[in-house]
Each structure stands twice: as structure tokens, then as C-alpha cells.
Amino acid sequence: MTLLEIRNLKVYYYTRRGIVKAVDDVSISLDRGEMVGLVGESGSGKSTLGLSIIRVLPPQAKVVSGNIVFDGTDLLKLSEKEMRKIRGKEISMVFQDPLTSLDPLQKIGDQLVETVLEHERNLSRKEALEIAKKTLQNVGIPPERMNNYPHQLSGGQRQRVMIALATILKPKLIIADEPTTALDVIVQDRIMDLLASLKKELGVTVLLITHDLALAAEKSDKIAVMYAGHLYEYGASKDMISKPLHPYTQGLIDSIPDVFVKKEIREIKGHPPDLVNPPKGCRFHPRCPLRMDICSEKEPPIVKVNRRLVRCWLYA
Amino acid sequence: MTVLTVLNLKKYFPLQKSFIEQLITRKKLTVKAVDNISFKINVGEVFSLVGESGCGKTTTGRLIVRLERPDSGKIVFEGQDITFANEKLLRPLRRKMQIIFQDPYASLNPRMTIGDAVAEPLIIHGIMSKMEAREEALKMLESVGLTPPETFYKAYPHQLSGGQRQRVVIARAMILKPKFVVADEPVSMIDVSLRASILKLLMKFKNTYNLTMLFITHDLAVARLISNTIAVMYLGKIVEMAPVDELIENPLHPYTKALLSSVPTIVPQMKKEKIVLRGDVPSPINPPSGCRLHPRCPLAMEKCVKEEPQLKYVGNGHYVACHLI
Numbered sequence: 032m033t034l035l036e037i038r039n040l041k042v043y044y045y046t047r048r049g050i051v052k053a054v055d056d057v058s059i060s061l062d063r064g065e066m067v068g069l070v071g072e073s074g075s076g077k078s079t080l081g082l083s084i085i086r087v088l089p090p091q092a093k094v095v096s097g098n099i100v101f102d103g104t105d106l107l108k109l110s111e112k113e114m115r116k117i118r119g120k121e122i123s124m125v126f127q128d129p130l131t132s133l134d135p136l137q138k139i140g141d142q143l144v145e146t147v148l149e150h151e152r153n154l155s156r157k158e159a160l161e162i163a164k165k166t167l168q169n170v171g172i173p174p175e176r177m178n179n180y181p182h183q184l185s186g187g188q189r190q191r192v193m194i195a196l197a198t199i200l201k202p203k204l205i206i207a208d209e210p211t212t213a214l215d216v217i218v219q220d221r222i223m224d225l226l227a228s229l230k231k232e233l234g235v236t237v238l239l240i241t242h243d244l245a246l247a248a249e250k251s252d253k254i255a256v257m258y259a260g261h262l263y264e265y266g267a268s269k270d271m272i273s274k275p276l277h278p279y280t281q282g283l284i285d286s287i288p289d290v291f292v293k294k295e296i297r298e299i300k301g302h303p304p305d306l307v308n309p310p311k312g313c314r315f316h317p318r319c320p321l322r323m324d325i326c327s328e329k330e331p332p333i334v335k336v337n338r339r340l341v342r343c344w345l346y347a
Numbered sequence: 348m349t350v351l352t353v354l355n356l357k358k359y360f361p362l363q364k365s366f367i368e369q370l371i372t373r374k375k376l377t378v379k380a381v382d383n384i385s386f387k388i389n390v391g392e393v394f395s396l397v398g399e400s401g402c403g404k405t406t407t408g409r410l411i412v413r414l415e416r417p418d419s420g421k422i423v424f425e426g427q428d429i430t431f432a433n434e435k436l437l438r439p440l441r442r443k444m445q446i447i448f449q450d451p452y453a454s455l456n457p458r459m460t461i462g463d464a465v466a467e468p469l470i471i472h473g474i475m476s477k478m479e480a481r482e483e484a485l486k487m488l489e490s491v492g493l494t495p496p497e498t499f500y501k502a503y504p505h506q507l508s509g510g511q512r513q514r515v516v517i518a519r520a521m522i523l524k525p526k527f528v529v530a531d532e533p534v535s536m537i538d539v540s541l542r543a544s545i546l547k548l549l550m551k552f553k554n555t556y557n558l559t560m561l562f563i564t565h566d567l568a569v570a571r572l573i574s575n576t577i578a579v580m581y582l583g584k585i586v587e588m589a590p591v592d593e594l595i596e597n598p599l600h601p602y603t604k605a606l607l608s609s610v611p612t613i614v615p616q617m618k619k620e621k622i623v624l625r626g627d628v629p630s631p632i633n634p635p636s637g638c639r640l641h642p643r644c645p646l647a648m649e650k651c652v653k654e655e656p657q658l659k660y661v662g663n664g665h666y667v668a669c670h671l672i
Contacts, residue, residue: 072538185627215399215565217624220609242539245568245611272613286543288572290595290610291617296572298543302508 034203034236035084036060040097042076042083049307053079053092055260058333061204066230066237068247068268070283071257074303077240080257081206084238085122086114102203120150123197127209129189133181139192140177143167143199150200166199167192170225187218191225198229205229208240223250244283248272256280259304259314266339276341278321313344321345350527350559351388351411356381356420358406362632378631380406382583383420385658388527388559388576395562395570395591397606398580399628404563407580408529411561412446413437424527442472445520449532451512455504462488462500465518472523483522491518491548510541514548521552531563546573567610571595576664579603582631582639585658589665599667601644638670646671 042054054076061067071077082088084099086106099106101122106114126132134142143163147154154162164174170191181189190210197205207226211219227250230237241247247254248268255265256279264277275281282299301318304310310317316326323344331344359377368376381403388394396404409415411422413429422430429440448454455464466484469475475483481500488496491514504512513533520528530549534542550573552558564570570577571591578588579602587600598604605622612618624643629635635642641651648670656668 072540187627215628216567216609216611217399217605218627219611243611244539245613248613249611249615283540284613286540287613288543288546288568289612289614290568290571290607291612291614293571293592296543296546298547299540302510303538303540 032063033060034063034102035238036098036100037080037084038098038100040080040083040099041095042079042088042092043095044079044089044092046091046307051306052260052309053306054083055309057097057257057260057262059255059262059265061236061238063203063236064230064234065253066227066239066251067253067255068251069238069240069255069257070242070244070247072242072303074259074306075257076260076306077257078208081124081208081238081240084204084206085118085124087118087124116150119146119202120200121202122204122206123200123202125190125193125197125205125207125210127212129186129193130181132193133189135181138178138180139167139184142192143177143196146196146199162199163195166195169198169229170195171221186214187222190214190218190222194222194225194229198233198235201233202235204236204238206238206240209242210239211246212241212243219246226250244287245289256283259309260306261314261342262333262340263315263343264339264341270337270339276336276339276346277315277343278319278345279315282318282320313342348390349387350390350392350425351561352421352423353387353407353411354385354421354423356384356407356410356422357418358403358410358415359418376632379583379634380631381410381417382634384580384583384585385420386578386585386588388561390559391553391557392576393553393560393562393574395564395574395577396580397564397567397570397577399565401582401628401631402580403583403631404580405531408446408531408561408563412441412444412529414446442474442523443525444527444529445523445525446529446531447516447520447533449535451509451516451536452504454516455512457504459503460500461493461502461504461507461515462496464504464515465522468519468523474523484518487518487522488515491515491521492544493518510537510545513537513545517545517548517552521556524556525558526556527559527561529561529563532565534569535564535566542569549573567595567606568612579606582628582634584639584668585666586640586669587665587667588658589663589667593663593665597663597665599661599665599672600669601646601671602640638668 037059040057044051044053069077144159147159147162172191211222239251251268254268254271256263258279264280285297286299288296299318312327312329313331316322325344331342332347333340333342334346336346358381359379362376398404410417462484466480469480485496488499493499493514534545537545574591577591577594578585581602587603598607601622605624608618608621626643637653638651638656641647650670656670658666658668660666
């Protein structure tokens with residue numbers, strides 16, 4: 032069952048250099064209770080897509096067109112006041128750097144309690160405190176840590192607190208933007224296990240935004256690959272890794288070393304394009320080893336190939 | 348032939364104590380960044396130090412090129428003991444040993460053109476005249492893939508992308524044709540699709556000049572690709588060291604196993620047993636007694652608390668420091 036459906040979303044940044052087409056005509060839907068890994072390089076538009084869902088885009092960015100339908104309502108049509116009720120309660124977000132997302136002057140317990148009371152006005156402080164304790168326990172932080180300030184915790188613990196904050200109101204969707212990029216692998220693995228178990232227990236849908244294809248491949252049910260503001264491929268993780276359809280997905284897989292696979296790596300030639308002036312036609316065509324004449328002329332349409340979505344002239 | 352020998356190397360960083368702490372205790376507080384490590388690197392070998400942040404891998408690299416002064420132990424480079432060598436002695440050696448840092452934004456002078464930055468080492472070491480150095484720098488820019496070199500020569504760092512800057516940093520390190528390079532996380536700040544090209548560039552120099560390399564990384568996948576030998580560090584100690592395939596396919600230390608079971612992979616079915624360590628990495632100011640992993644190790648025995656395990660040779664070029672083995 033679909034929880035989130037994004038249709039033809041366009042988000043542009045209006046800068047002095049010109050209009051940056053960060054997200055350009057992206058359509059994607061997320062089912063309930065699944066984890067989707069949104070993979071792309073810096074500048075691919077993956078974070079902008081995440082921010083536009085909970086509508087916290089920076090001021091120079093604007094949603095130009097499209098719909099973001101969450102649980103039956105178009106989020107883009109809501110007033111700021113209505114949106115505030117959804118943020119945190121229905122959709123929450125976990126960012127890369129927990130130290131800048133937590134209030135350094137407030138004890139973590141108080142931050143959790145405040146979040147509960149903001150959305151659940153009829154609860155007493157005592158009840159909120161109980162919920163906070165339980166949520167912290169769920170993420171593996173002992174309740175006595177409630178009286179600690181963020182700087183007294185380790186990086187992994189802080190990210191756990193962030194996840195506690197993101198799950199305390201039992202949202203339906205968590206957007207996790209590079210939640211483990213700043214962490215060491217062992218801690219990363221634990222945080223990902225935690226997200227997976229919350230997904231299972233609470234039935235929450237997770238959009239995992241990451242640059243790490245291997246992480247997405249291992250931990251998420253589906254993978255969406257973004258490049259230069261376009262969604263290029265979307266499908267089940269396992270199929271996608273064993274049989275990628277888009278040449279960019281193939282290129283990504285070939286370019287990353289893997290600890291358990293002895294292989295040569297092959298780079299993707301060239302550089303990601305400047306989104307003020309993206310290449311005509313398919314945005315990947317200047318770097319694509321399989322390009323045809325049509326690729327530099329017309330934008331490829333999105334087609335469905337064996338339950339996979341792919342935006343490439345090879346399949347159109 | 349051995350290029351570099353490191354023997355019982357130690358570096359403790361003193362910690363600043365607060366006024367009150369100074370009154371209460373005389374005890375000196377130190378961070379045991381590198382604590383008694385030994386290894387050898389042979390000609391043409393890529394030796395990787397892997398481990399989590401704070402394990403001492405970067406400090407080891409800085410000690411070896413003598414950007415830091417060791418507390419004790421021995422560093423022998425090409426037969427010459429450089430452990431406590433002074434600047435005058437080190438200067439000619441700096442031509443032979445170079446270091447590439449993680450952050451290409453911080454390692455280039457923003458007010459110097461790319462070309463001048465690449466040519467500078469040749470002039471500083473008095474190898475060439477300015478004119479000759481310019482020619483050499485142009486050639487080097489071309490060979491790191493910054494083409495056309497004339498255009499890049501005149502560019503400033505801010506005009507380049509992260510990947511291009513790291514190429515400049517590599518060019519600058521390679522222009523002296525060093526014999527030994529310390530590469531400290533050279534790709535961790537580079538975009539995924541460009542990482543491969545930087546790694547391949549390093550491999551190219553390694554093969555053309557028979558370069559010896561100390562490669563420092565937290566990324567086991569990168570270490571697998573580039574190294575001949577991997578040493579795993581934990582809290583200032585080497586816990587396991589082996590030829591690359593042996594280490595990945597037959598890890599013996601519980602810490603190495605834990606690392607390997609946490610690395611994301613596109614073939615999760617290849618993962619063997621999952622070893623889960625308790626808690627977080629303890630502070631290197633007061634490392635645990637005995638084996639430093641014991642408070643977190645699921646297989647810890649009484650002996651591990653009391654006695655520190657030494658690196659033992661177990662065959663196949665494989666060394667491990669664990670009481671279980």
C-alpha cells in the first residue's frame with residue numbers, strides 16, 4: 032500500500048548564477064513499512080528531494096510544480112500551520128550531523144519531552160517523561176542519560192537520540208539523510224540495525240538518503256538512483272545490484288570497491304554536470320558508454336521493465 | 348627489500364589539565380595515540396593501516412614522515428634511523444617521502460596557482476630552475492589528468508572541484524619522484540563516482556615508479572582494493588596484520604571480525620559470523636587493562652583482563668594479538 036507518492040516534482044534553486052534544477056520531474060512512490068535507499072552523488076538532488084517532502088527547503092529553493100501525496104493528502108497544498116502538525120508527528124527527519132541538530136543547551140530528556148508536549152497537548156509532563164524514557168530504551172540509551180547534555184554523549188549515542196526524537200511520536204515516515212556518514216562502520220551498522228528493527232516493530236516507512244550504494248543495497252528493500260536532478264532507476268535492491276539496467280547504475284556498481292569482492296574498479300569518465308546548464312537530452316549522456324544519437328537530443332521517458340522503473344533510451 | 352621498519356613506536360600526547368586537577372593530582376594525563384607498534388614495509392608494497400577514528404592510524408603516518416616526534420621506539424627509512432632526526436637531517440629525506448592528506452581543500456594554498464603549487468617542491472629542493480620546474484609541472488599536470496595543463500597551470504584552487512584538487516595534491520607529492528608516500532584517507536572526501544579514478548591514479552604512480560606506500564583508511568573496501576598487506580589498529584595497538592586476501596578471508600581477531608561484519612557490501616551473503624561488540628570505543632586516556640578490547644569482546648576470558656596479548660605469528664604472513672589464538 033502506498034504511503035507517499037511524489038508526482039512530477041520540480042524543485043529549483045534561484046541563485047545568482049542562474050536557476051539550478053536540483054530536482055527535475057521526479058516521480059516516486061513508497062509503500063508502507065519499506066525502506067527505500069535514495070542513492071546519488073553530491074549535487075544529485077537527493078537531499079533536496081528529502082527536504083521538499085517535509086517542506087523545510089532553504090529560502091532560495093522553490094517547488095515549481097508537482098505533487099507530494101502523503102497518506103492521501105497533498106503536502107504542497109497545506110498551510111504552514113497544518114504542515115507543522117505533520118512534521119515530527121507523521122513525518123520526521125534524521126540528519127547527518129546530530130551535534131548541529133540537537134540543542135546543546137538542553138538536556139536530552141527535556142528535548143524529548145518538549146517534542147512530545149508540542150504535539151500531544153493533552154498529556155502531562157509526567158506522562159511525556161515516561162514516553163521519553165521508553166523511547167530512549169528502545170534505541171538502546173539507558174534512561175539515566177536523560178539528564179545528559181548532547182556533548183556528554185558519543186557520536187553514535189547522539190545519533191541514537193536523534194532517532195529517538197524522530198520516532199517518539201510514532202511517525203509513519205522517517206526521512207534519514209546520510210544518518211551514518213559521520214560515524215565509524217561498527218557504529219553505522221548498529222544504527223542501521225536500529226532503523227531496521229524500528230521499521231519492523233513500528234511498521235514505519237524509511238527513506239534512507241545516502242551516497243553509499245553498498246549500504247543501501249545491504250539494508251534497504253528498494254533502491255532509487257538519482258543523477259543530476261533526475262531519477263534514473265528504481266526497483267528492488269537485490270535485482271538492481273545483480274542486474275542493473277541503467278548505464279549509470281552499472282557505472283556506480285563498477286566504480287565502487289567492495290571488501291568481499293575481488294575486482295577491478297572502473298571509473299565513470301567525466302564529471303557530474305552543472306545543473307544551471309544541464310546537458311541536453313539525457314543528463315548522463317556525456318559520460319555514458321552506451322550513448323546513442325537520440326540521447327543527446329531528447330530526454331528519455333520513464334519506462335517500466337520487469338517491475339523496475341528506468342529512465343533510459345535503451346529501454347524506451 | 349625493506350624500505351621502512353617501525354619498531355616499538357610510541358607516541359603519547361600530554362593532556363592539558365585544569366587548574367583544579369593540577370592541585371589535586373601530580374599524575375600526568377596522556378592520550379596513548381600510538382602504543383608500541385612494529386611493522387615493516389617492503390619495496391613496492393602498499394601497506395594499509397585500517398581502524399576507526401581515534402585508533403592512532405593518522406598519528407602513525409605523521410610520525411613516520413616525522414611531522415611528529417615519537418616518544419620512543421625506532422623508525423628506520425632506507426637503512427637510516429630517523430626516529431629523532433633533526434630538521435637538517437630530515438630535509439633531504441623529505442624529497443623521498445611525501446604525504447597526501449585527506450582534505451584537498453586544506454592542503455593547497457588558496458592564493459597560489461595550481462602550477463606554482465606543483466612546481467614549488469622542485470624549486471625548494473633546488474632541483475631545477477624556475478623555467479625547468481614549470482615544464483616539469485606541466486608534464487605532471489597532464490599525467491594526473493588535468494588537461495589541458497596550460498589552463499590548469501594558471502587556475503586557482505577555488506576554481507577546481509574536490510576531485511581535481513586531490514589530483515593537484517597528488518601531482519605535488521609525485522613531482523619529486525618520491526620512493527615512499529603516506530596517503531592519509533586520500534579519497535574519503537571525494538565523490539563516489541570519482542573515487543575510482545583517484546585510486547587508479549595512485550595505482551598508476553605506484554606501478555610506474557615502484558612506489559612504496561603507507562595507506563591510511565577507515566574503509567576496508569578501499570584497503571582491499573589497493574593494499575598488499577593490511578594492519579588493523581585498535582586504541583593505539585596493531586591487533587592483526589596479514590596479506591590482504593588472508594586478512595579478509597580468514598580474519599582471526601574478534602575486532603577484525605566485528606569490523607568485517609559491519610562493512611556494507613553489495614554481496615551481504617558473503618558475510619560470515621556476525622560479531623557484535625558491546626558499547627563504544629573507550630577513551631585512549633585510560634585504556635582498559637590487558638587486551639584493550641576485553642570490555643567489548645564477546646569472547647573475553649579472565650586472562651584478557653590481566654594480560655596484554657602480543658602479536659603472534661600464525662603462518663601465511665598472518666600476525667594476531669589475541670589470547671584465543
